[in-house]
Amino acid sequence: MTSSDCRPQGLTSVSNRPAWRPRPDLWTLDPAVLHLNHGSWGAVPRAAQEAAARLRAESEANPAAWFRALPDRVAAARRRLAAWVGADEAGFALVPNVSAGVTVALTAVDVPPGGRIVVTSHCYGAVRFAAERFARLRGATVVEVPVPLTASPDEVVALLAPAVSGASVVLVDQVTSATATVFPVARLIELCRSAGVPVIVDGAHGPGLVPLPVPEGADFWAGNFHKWACAPRGTAGLVVAPRWRSRTMPLVVSWSEQASLPERFDWQATADYVPWLAAGAALDMLDELDWPAARAAVSAMLADGADEVANAAGGEVPELAAPAATMRLVALPPSVRVEDKAAEEALRRRIAREAGAEVNVTVHAGQAFLRLSAHAYNGPGDYELLAARLPVLF
Missing domain, CATH: 3.90.1150.10 (Aspartate Aminotransferase, domain 1)
Structure with missing residues (x-):
């Protein structure tokens, strides 16, 4: 002990x-065990585990009834999670994790041949891989902006400014994974907007760590609820600005294909929806704390x-x-x-x-x-x- x-x-x-x-x-x-790495995998509290177990038992007791009831229950869970991070419900979709959310966002934006996807040297590895894949597919390049570990907010903005001009899209971290640094996201969004460049915010650590983590003006923001919000793993949110909502599609084509955002993300065939439904029990625990x-x-x-x-x-x-x-x-x-x-x-x-x-x-x-x-x-x-x-x- x-x-x-x-x-x-x-x-x-x-x-x-x-x-x-x-x-x-x-x-x-x-x-x-000394559990000192909550930021990687999170830890699901007892109350959320028990809620998930009850939901799984219910799903196996009558699978047909379970799937019939899912649309309304998923929509209710989605609305609660959106409210918890202060997001516009009309642009808040549920996704499995931030890697999925960033991939969706990169699918939606225009990256022409010869275009540039801008990241920083603090970029999370999986997000960097996504940027590199889309660059290869579209004949574009990934431009990495080196940012020193101890850079001030002014220095971060000044370092990114030259690369933003003429970029196709910019990927920035809200809280960096490798270096545990809060980036000046609001100022970076303003920089991108003034240059007419869409910005995707990797907010993996945002929910539960950053007050009101969804930044105003971002084209896309994705955040994990399994970290500081303690939800079961597989629970994340993707926030999409109005101009991108009609072209933002799930990675899996299923029966929700004709729905609008965010409903088109609610139904991904026979996926596991229990984490989304049990997430509220984790939020209840955090409220009690x-x-x-x-x-x-x-x-x-x-x-x-x-x-x-x-x-x-x-x-x-x-x-x-x-x-x-x-x-x-x-x-x-x-x-x-x-x-x-x-x-x-x-x-x-x-x-x-x-x-x-x-x-x-x-x-x-x-x-x-x-x-x-x-x-x-x-x-x-x-x-x-x-x-x-x-x-x-x-």
Whole structure:
């Protein structure tokens, strides 16, 4: 059992700073493991697991009745998720994940032969692969704009401005996966709009992490609900601006082909709709936690924990201009070399095996980092234990 499991629960105040007391009881996570990588796969709380189990039992008790009732139930779930992120319901479609949402968006925009798809050096790997595939299909090119890790919002905008001019489409991160940085999305959208260039926002980490995560003026925004919103995996939203709605189509052609957006995304034949329907139970749990207040306390706790881990590992916490609320980077010492994806995975597995901790390993501009991310089940003791176990690995 981790030390965080033994602590009292709830919020307290120490020197006017919120102190977090974890709620691992709301999840079914293995207490023998330090779960410090919520940002990758999320963790489905007990209430949402139980709701999903009831729904699956219902679907198998009478499949015909289940599928007859699905359209109304999916529409209700979609409306609730749209409201939770402050999206226009008429342009909010459900998709399995952000990779699917970005792929849909790239299908809808015009990228002519010789066109340019602009990304940054912080772009998520799968999204970069999607951009490269569409560039190959259309005879276009992918232009990567290098953005330093510690770039200020002004610097990010200034670096992207030359590449935006004349681009076919721009792909930007709301919260970067590899570097846990909040990008100045509103200003980047304004930059693209002034240049007449459509912009797709990768908001994978937005729901539950960024207040009102759907940015005004974006042509497309896609966000995952399985991360900070804790919904069952396979739940994501795609927000489409009015000008693109008539041409935005699901990747799977099914009986909803003639419907309008967002209904045409509701029915993808015999897919698994349980995650969408059970997502509301996760939102209920977050409401009961008063998640916005809890998130602030978790963020403060994680900042202290990251400093402790960095000191123990012989690294440092980079001074980011806009770090994500509940994610922190710990730069690893120069002796730790991570040169490719295989090496990243090898180090993750070694830390899991030898330190009993699930963390993410990322690389940016040749520098290796631990990316620590937290939710309501984490407590200070988790980082104390990680700090005690890491030195023998490096």
